[in-house]
Amino acid sequence: MRRIDLRGTTAETTELAAVMPRAALDTAGAVEVVAPIVELVRTEGAPVLYELAERFDHVRPRRLRVPAAALTAALDGLDPDVRAALEVAIAHARTGHTQQLPAPSSVEVVPGGRITQRWVPVERVGLYVPGGLAVYPSSVVMNVVCAQVAGVASIALASPPQADFGGLPHPTILAACALLGVDEVWAIGGAQAIAALAxxxxxxxxxxxxxxxxTGPGNIYVAAAKRVxxxxxxIDAEAGTTEIAVLADDSADARFVAADLVSQAEHDPAAASVLVTDSADLADRVDALVREQAYATVHTQRILTALEGPQSGIVLVDDMEQGLAVVDAYAAEHLEVQTRDAAGVAARVRNAGAVFVGPWTPVPLGDYVAGSNHVLPTGGTARFASGLNVTQYLRSQQVVEYSEDALAGLAGHLDRLARAEDLPAHGAAALVRQGKGSAS
Structure with a gap:
């Protein structure tokens, strides 16, 4: 893994962000590619989706909507151990997402004048689950449970057709949908799926x-289609290829750090794995171990490509203060804190999609069964974006109710402000109710 030595520097946040390992993602360029596809789907509908499936997925589905029988068959054929694991993931996700629900509130602003804040779910959502190099039933869980907890009544899910399965999405994806009670599933992938849902x-x-x-994760073209x-x-966010940063001092176990960097590199050759540490010895040991662990697992070349790419690396810092500044500038999708007083250090992190605290909380725990959501902001967007949560399926709605006396007490102030803005009819709407003004 390449090294970036920031020891002895006093770089500002913007400078740190510029020198950190980062994939060169051109979402604007991808928009130019997908915008015509989105427009084709909008204007031509289903027929063009069959052509796009042949072009991008190398299979022509028999039909776009997955038959109910295929969902049932997929669940019936699911490995019992995988089903049990999915059921645990679903239960934990429900618990974790339920605590995100905002409570309605009400306040009396003046006697007889009340503002109520309520949260109303959207009526219908479209969820995207990618295909590609891996199978992601966990993404079904993350998207669907979040929407269900929010109270969404209607859910449509799209996932790419697979040549190996007769043009249907992967059977484990279908089984997860059946397990969650999602019966509207479409065999559509990529940017065209986003267009079809919209x-x-x-x-x-x-x-x-x-x-x-x-909502849902995907590659740069899926992210670009969301922008369109x-x-x-x-939309939830323009999530791209996965990334992990590990902030570690010399107390960290190099085996754990290496395993976690390798685990995210396994996703994609473009995945980013970054270690930020003030220990040169830890850096050396991790650098040796990631290669050793990569050769001990299945997707060796994919992992090595990711670890050796420009998006990955080891960043050396003077101390944890500088380390915190570096990880805040990087704003990782996943940030692990493996330091002394990990909880205290993690509490000071400002920018990360999700923070994993201590040696016993690896990122894959959050990918599957922790109860958190793994659909998270990438590419530094954690500076301003959040991971998928129930509020993205909710709308904040204010309900205003004033009595006659409450309005009367404020009508004069309302009228004066309205006239100050040269909008006298605004004031008249209040005054007429008091028997005053030209409308009386």
Whole structure:
């Protein structure tokens, strides 16, 4: 892994962000690629989706909507041990996401004048689950449970058709959908899936109604498609290829750190694995161990490509103060803190999609069964974006209710402010109710 030595420097946040390992992601360029695809789906509907499936997924589905029988068969054929693990993941995700639900509140501003804050779920959401180099039933869990806890009534899920399974999404994906009670599943992948969820379509009598919000992880083209349809629908974030940063001092176990860097590199050759440490000895040991561990697992070349790429590396810092500044500048999707007083150090982190505290909390725990969500902001967007949570399926709605006396007590102030803005009819709307003004 390449090294960046920041010891002895006093770089500011923007300078630190510029020197950190980072994949060169050109979402704007990807938008130019996917915008015509999104427009084709909008204007031509289902027929073009079959052509795009042949082009990108190398298979032509028999139909776009997955038959109910295929969902049932997938669940019936699911390995019992995998089913048990999925059931644990679902239960933990429900617990973790339920605590995110905001409580309604109400306050009396003046006697007889009340503002109530309530949270209303969107009516319909579209969830995307990628295919590609791996199978992600865990992403089904993360998206669906979050939406269900929020109270969303209608869920459509899209996942790429697979040549190995007759044009259906992977059977483990379908089984997870069945386990969660999601019966509207579409064999559509990539940017075209985002377009279909946003704009809707009709295929052989089956109707995909447009959704209100689209969420779910994917590659840069999925992220770009979300950018294109944003405004037509709400989106979670432009999530791209996964990344991990580990902030560690000399108390960290090099085996654990190496294993966690390797685990994220396993996702994709473009995945980012970054170690930030003030211990040169730990850096040396981790550097040796990641290669050893990569050769001991299945996807060796994929992992080595990721670890040796420009998006990965080891960053040496003077101390944990500088280390915190570096990881805040990097704003990782996943940040592990493996230091003395890990909880105290983690409490000072400002920018990260999710923070994993201490040696016994590896990122893969959050990928599957911790109860947190693994759909998280990437590419430094954790500076301003959040991971998928129930509020992304909710709308904050204010309910205003004033009595006659409460309005009367404020009508004069309202009228004066309205006239100050040269909007006298605004004031008249209050004064008329007091028997005053030209409308009386």
């Amino acid at each position: 704009h809707g379509l009709t295929d052989e009598g089956e109707v995909l109604r447009p959704v209100d919000v689209v 349809v944003q405004g037509k629908v709400g």
